[in-house]
Amino acid sequence: MEAxxxxxxxxxxxxxxxxxxxxxxxxxxxxxxxxxxEGGREAVAAxxxxxxxxxxxxxxxxxxxxxxxPSSRLLYSYHTVFDGFxxxxxxxxxxxxxxxxxxxxxxxxxxxxxxxxYSYRFxxxxxxxxxxxxxxxYGRGTIVGVLDTGxxxxxxxxxxxGMPPAPVRWTGVCQGGEHFNTSNCNRKLxxxxxxxxxxxxxxxxxxxxxxxxxxxxxxxxxxxHGTHTASTAAGAxxxxxxxxxxxxxxxxxxxxxxxxxxxxxCWFNGCYSSDILAGMDDAVRDGVDVLSLSLxxxxxxxxxxxxxxxxxxxxxxxxxxxxxAGNNGPARSSVANEAPWVLTVGAATLDRRFPAYxxxxxxRVLYGESMYxxxxxxKKGGKDLELVYAVGGxxxxxxxxxxxxxxxxxxxxxxxxxxxxxxxxxxxxxxxxAGGAAMILANTEVNRQEDSIDVHVLPATLVGYREAVxxxxxxxxxxxxxxxxxxxxxxxxxxxxxxxxLFSARGPxxxxxxxxxxxxxxxxxxxxxxxxxxxxxxxxxxxxxxxxFSVLSGTSMAAPHVSGIAALIRSAHPxxxxxxxxxxxxxxxxxxxxxxxxxxDGDGGRADVFAxxxxxxxxxxxxxxxLVYDIQPxxxxxxxxxxxxxxxxxxxxxHTGVNCSAVLQKNRGFSLNYPSIAVAFKNGAKSAVLQRTxxxxxxxxSAYTVQVAAPxxxxxxxxxxxxxxxEFGEQRSFRVNVEAPSPPAAKDSAEGYLVWKQSGGEGKHxxxxxxxxxxxxx
Ligand SMILES: *[C@@H]1O[C@H](CO)[C@@H](O)[C@H](O)[C@H]1NC(C)=O
Ligand SMILES: *[C@@H]1O[C@H](CO)[C@@H](O)[C@H](O)[C@H]1NC(C)=O
Ligand SMILES: *[C@@H]1O[C@H](CO)[C@@H](O)[C@H](O)[C@H]1NC(C)=O
Numbered sequence: 001m002e003a004x005x006x007x008x009x010x011x012x013x014x015x016x017x018x019x020x021x022x023x024x025x026x027x028x029x030x031x032x033x034x035x036x037x038e039g040g041r042e043a044v045a046a047x048x049x050x051x052x053x054x055x056x057x058x059x060x061x062x063x064x065x066x067x068x069x070p071s072s073r074l075l076y077s078y079h080t081v082f083d084g085f086x087x088x089x090x091x092x093x094x095x096x097x098x099x100x101x102x103x104x105x106x107x108x109x110x111x112x113x114x115x116x117x118y119s120y121r122f123x124x125x126x127x128x129x130x131x132x133x134x135x136x137x138y139g140r141g142t143i144v145g146v147l148d149t150g151x152x153x154x155x156x157x158x159x160x161x162g163m164p165p166a167p168v169r170w171t172g173v174c175q176g177g178e179h180f181n182t183s184n185c186n187r188k189l190x191x192x193x194x195x196x197x198x199x200x201x202x203x204x205x206x207x208x209x210x211x212x213x214x215x216x217x218x219x220x221x222x223x224x225h226g227t228h229t230a231s232t233a234a235g236a237x238x239x240x241x242x243x244x245x246x247x248x249x250x251x252x253x254x255x256x257x258x259x260x261x262x263x264x265x266c267w268f269n270g271c272y273s274s275d276i277l278a279g280m281d282d283a284v285r286d287g288v289d290v291l292s293l294s295l296x297x298x299x300x301x302x303x304x305x306x307x308x309x310x311x312x313x314x315x316x317x318x319x320x321x322x323x324x325a326g327n328n329g330p331a332r333s334s335v336a337n338e339a340p341w342v343l344t345v346g347a348a349t350l351d352r353r354f355p356a357y358x359x360x361x362x363x364r365v366l367y368g369e370s371m372y373x374x375x376x377x378x379k380k381g382g383k384d385l386e387l388v389y390a391v392g393g394x395x396x397x398x399x400x401x402x403x404x405x406x407x408x409x410x411x412x413x414x415x416x417x418x419x420x421x422x423x424x425x426x427x428x429x430x431x432x433x434a435g436g437a438a439m440i441l442a443n444t445e446v447n448r449q450e451d452s453i454d455v456h457v458l459p460a461t462l463v464g465y466r467e468a469v470x471x472x473x474x475x476x477x478x479x480x481x482x483x484x485x486x487x488x489x490x491x492x493x494x495x496x497x498x499x500x501x502l503f504s505a506r507g508p509x510x511x512x513x514x515x516x517x518x519x520x521x522x523x524x525x526x527x528x529x530x531x532x533x534x535x536x537x538x539x540x541x542x543x544x545x546x547x548x549f550s551v552l553s554g555t556s557m558a559a560p561h562v563s564g565i566a567a568l569i570r571s572a573h574p575x576x577x578x579x580x581x582x583x584x585x586x587x588x589x590x591x592x593x594x595x596x597x598x599x600x601d602g603d604g605g606r607a608d609v610f611a612x613x614x615x616x617x618x619x620x621x622x623x624x625x626x627l628v629y630d631i632q633p634x635x636x637x638x639x640x641x642x643x644x645x646x647x648x649x650x651x652x653x654x655h656t657g658v659n660c661s662a663v664l665q666k667n668r669g670f671s672l673n674y675p676s677i678a679v680a681f682k683n684g685a686k687s688a689v690l691q692r693t694x695x696x697x698x699x700x701x702s703a704y705t706v707q708v709a710a711p712x713x714x715x716x717x718x719x720x721x722x723x724x725x726x727e728f729g730e731q732r733s734f735r736v737n738v739e740a741p742s743p744p745a746a747k748d749s750a751e752g753y754l755v756w757k758q759s760g761g762e763g764k765h766x767x768x769x770x771x772x773x774x775x776x777x778x
Contacts, residue, residue: 177218254564
């Protein structure tokens with residue numbers, strides 16, 4: 001109350017200054033969050049009165065001299081995932097607005113990016129949830145909403161043969177626009193919308209051109225990323241899917257029976273929070289069951305993170321929100337989209353390889369990978385070509401940036417290009433433009449042995465850092481170095497997989513180390529899925545080839561795999577909460593690879609819990625987890641209280657008032673019922689007690705016994721050590737005591753696990769939680 005009084009005084013001062021300041025300043029987009037309307041939500045349920053309410057804030061803060069109608073500054077009005085709006089404001093106007101009673105927060109719009117490993121231009125599927133399909137009817141009756149670059153509706157992956165009509169609860173629309181109308185939706189693609197206002201506002205010079213020149217002002221996908229992710233989650237089965245002949249096989253989404261709704265929020269220059277929130281606001285109201293977001297930024301506090309804020313109420317309304325963890329690995333604490341109510345997904349490799357060896361003139365053969373179509377490549381790359389590297393002697397030419405290559409020096413030759421700075425396919429285009437005949441992409445220390453491949457416009461292969469060092473040594477050792485690329489087609493089962501992709505973002509979470517993130521890993525390297533039929537599979541303008549499929553890598557590709565699994569679980573268990581769905585996916589995850597050995601990291605070592613969370617998703621087990629850890633929306637608020645968030649910070653996330661001292665008094669010793677266990681010891685703390693509650697979703701009359709592998713240097717005891725259930729749906733609680741007399745030398749984290757093994761009944765359920773202990777030095 002006191003704070004409000006002070007704010008009122010500030011407000012009158014600021015209003016006086018406004019007209020002067022606003023004239024000199026440019027406008028930018030702000031997202032404004034409001035306190036619930038005094039008249040209650042019912043009073044503003046009608047769209048008109050809601051707009052009036054939102055507009056009234058603008059009328060009080062926008063400089064009247066500049067505008068005929070302050071409401072012309074309004075971009076979006078939000079009312080499902082939170083109450084508020086997005087508007088274009090001068091800095092001083094934003095400050096004035098911030099001071100108005102009823103305003104909870106005003107924050108600048110933020111540009112986020114797609115979580116593919118390189119720009120937007122990318123391109124597999126042999127990840128078979130066969131057992132899960134039978135149990136869930138292939139995801140029938142569920143709706144997966146995909147927030148991305150839109151959709152290419154003509155793709156065979158969105159064919160609706162055999163699909164039932166959209167569920168009756170569905171209230172979404174098929175929004176028309178450039179090259180898109182209602183006839184583009186069907187029983188598979190049941191909805192499509194687009195959101196460009198936030199994006200346009202960032203191109204003030206000629207906003208309409210900035211969007212329309214480069215892409216369709218409609219839900220139609222001009223990039224391919226959205227088509228790819230949507231088809232990965234819930235695409236129909238397409239026989240004989242290949243990328244220009246490579247990787248041929250059946251392509252189908254993880255939940256081929258589920259419906260898809262596309263929300264286009266990303267444009268050529270990225271994805272703006274104001275557009276993303278508008279998409280989430282509609283999607284939740286439209287009736288999606290799962291929201292898939294393959295985009296994000298760097299980790300920021302939850303109360304400033306639009307995805308965290310938008311997904312809080314989405315989750316409370318029963319929508320499972322699945323997000324990509326980001327591609328800033330292997331750096332520690334790089335994981336984004338880390339809110340405890342979302343499912344955060346890292347990327348793993350598949351056991352499929354596309355070998356394309358480099359045979360050097362000295363007879364040495366270096367392993368490389370490529371998806372260049374086999375037939376043509378034999379003709380073009382199959383003979384010895386002169387090898388060149390850094391022909392201009394410049395750093396730009398080492399990385400094959402556009403225009404950096406001397407045409408006379410590269411014409412007809414095989415050009416070595418370092419990875420980095422520009423997109424991988426862009427380098428291929430640069431080499432081709434300069435007259436080069438073939439390309440070898442060379443990993444640097446940064447990429448090590450990471451092998452995300454692309455469709456290139458010329459014969460090309462990608463070699464690891466070790467191979468790159470040998471390659472460059474050879475080039476400098478001989479006056480006329482030569483090499484040829486030998487393409488090996490598609491090989492399955494050649495590699496140890498899954499393994500964590502080097503680029504996959506890692507924990508511990510920067511903003512909240514007491515929840516382990518990422519939650520799981522899923523296939524995200526060299527994934528073949530649907531692609532706009534009018535684009536070359538490289539996504540580049542210079543690519544005249546056409547393909548209905550392409551190959552892409554990134555946590556962007558991993559997230560929709562998990563969205564598909566969530567749809568399968570929702571279909572099998574319609575009454576489950578998002579927390580139950582996530583618990584099922586986490587506690588059933590694999591921690592061993594196909595060879596039965598520990599999952600490896602792209603780094604070469606064993607993958608730790610900060611790289612893979614609970615492990616690699618296993619859809620067949622996830623639909624029948626035995627026990628689940630459920631969480632009520634209010635528990636997340638209590639959790640935020642335990643983290644010391646202020647009343648106002650929590651309000652920005654939960655949109656409800658909370659008195660943390662009262663909440664904490666009522667919930668002494670509270671711990672969030674998360675399916676993984678993360679303990680962050682701060683300020684020399686040596687012990688912690690955690691509570692967990694499991695719900696029996698397996699068989700009646702079942703019993704479970706605990707098994708614990710304590711992290712090195714940590715003592716863990718669990719009580720009770722057995723849990724018995726008579727009924728289905730029954731709950732049992734247990735306590736986990738964690739004691740760490742002293743942190744292990746030279747380490748700031750340690751890991752272990754806790755498993756509930758079913759002893760009675762069919763004895764088949766194994767409910768596993770990873771344990772992560774970190775010591776935070778402050
Ligand atoms: C949608 O567009 C197609 C192709 O332009 C056209 O043939 C069709 O009549 C349009 N349908 C509607 C309902 O406008
Ligand atoms: C892509 O799919 C469309 C629709 O099924 C089909 O007509 C077209 O021939 C396919 N294109 C290629 C290159 O396979
Ligand atoms: C919050 O709760 C505490 C403990 O119940 C109480 O003493 C305090 O007055 C409450 N604060 C507010 C602002 O309501």
